[in-house]
Amino acid sequence: MGASVIRPLTLAALLLLSAGASARADDMPVIKVEMRDGVILPAIIEVPANTRFKLEIxxxxxxxxxxxxxxxxxxxxxAAGSTSSIVFRTIEAGSYDVFDDFHPDAKAKLVAK
Structure with missing residues (x-):
């Protein structure tokens, strides 16, 4: 094959790979958490065990x-008024303590099922 054929094939392969990665990211479960001046909602954060997921805070x-x-x-x-995410590759089934380090009384449980 000449260089003129290989380049379009390489480009097509890269586009397919990037589309697959995008589809996997879109399929990732997103669990939303709200933090507000000493409160974490929900108090029980349910997430999938042994599955990649995103926690949107x-x-x-x-x-x-x-x-x-x-x-x-x-x-x-x-900061106040902001949103950010943490992606978890996987976590084992169980219950994990979470807290707001700036508001010591704000506590919740992350439960992986």
């Missing part, structure tokens, strides 16, 4: 928050 309050889990070794600080 919105700070709807007036002060900064920090979503944190020592067991999961994850943390994410958010």
């Amino acid at each position: 919105s700070n709807t309050g007036q002060s900064p928050v920090e979503f944190e889990s020592l067991e999961l070794k994850r943390e994410k600080a958010l």
